[in-house]
Amino acid sequence: MYLSLAKNRNNLYVLKSTKAEKILISGKTAIGARLRLKNGKTLDVKASKEVILSAGSIATPQILMLSEIGPRDHLEDIGIETLVDLPVRKHLEDHMISYGVPMTYVNKTGPSVKPNCILDEAYKFLIDRSGALSSTGGSDLMSFLNVHDPTSKYPDMQFHHFHIKKGQKFHMEIIINAFHMSDEIAIETRKILAVQDLVYILPTLLNPKSLGEVKLRSADPKRKSENNF
Known part of the structure; x- marks a missing residue:
């Protein structure tokens, strides 16, 4: 593109x-x-x-x-x-990154993602560059901070935030492939996503020693x- x-x-x-x-x-x-x-x-x-x-x-x-x-x-x-x-x-x-601690919750108000939701997201992106495909690496939000010196303007950590809605398989597969998840973790993650929303916060080390x-x-x-x- x-x-x-x-x-x-x-x-x-x-x-x-x-x-x-x-x-x-x-x-x-x-x-x-x-x-x-x-x-x-x-x-x-x-x-x-x-x-x-x-x-x-x-x-x-x-x-x-x-x-x-x-x-x-x-x-x-x-x-x-x-x-x-x-x-x-x-x-x-190497900027080491961890899966962090994934959080799950039941979304009682929002509808389940349709099986063909990737087509809707592709339409949004092609028409006005919006939607899930417009994000950086699939991340909804990225934050930078210095965990050792909060007053410093130079961050030493980066956090990637991902929110995957229940049934949003294409978004989850992007994350599984991007971070080379093991088969065991990937299988369990897919099971969870079938019934609940997932939130990932992935910490990344910016200044390795x-x-x-x-x-x-x-x-x-x-x-x-x-x-x-």
Whole structure:
């Protein structure tokens, strides 16, 4: 939806189900990228101006190291030559989030959500950008505060608030998938939602003290990287 306004631009081309595996480098200048397509084949694309690597906190250092940019000792251990010796895998911070304590209550006044409520929500969003689909990540409300120093203007905690109405399965599935709930918790949550409303308040740590790093398991781009804290 974010590219809908620019989808007809001649200089925009979107490849779905495609993974960047490596930056193509000439000398010490990035000139393109190697992509792994949905059918398993690779495609080298060249840049006429610049290459922007924006693959998140895990995949970005992974791609850099697969492109021979990273700590020499680690790259040599897995058989990758070093073009530029840089500590790209260091200083990994993870904002830990907890399910918190879910609360349930019986909504005696409000009607149960209709099975096709997702269609109503989609209509609201497409017409005037309102409804459940207009919220950030499905969260009804987000709050920021400093729990150690209430007078500080810099928060150290974030709280995500979710209200899921009885029978609102599509909203619950978004949360289950987003937070990788275990099968056991997901099953029990669905049972509760069938008869009651649910309220989640999820605390998130904003300034963690622990630092981690990203390591490659091998020189094979198809293998997931290793994250250590």
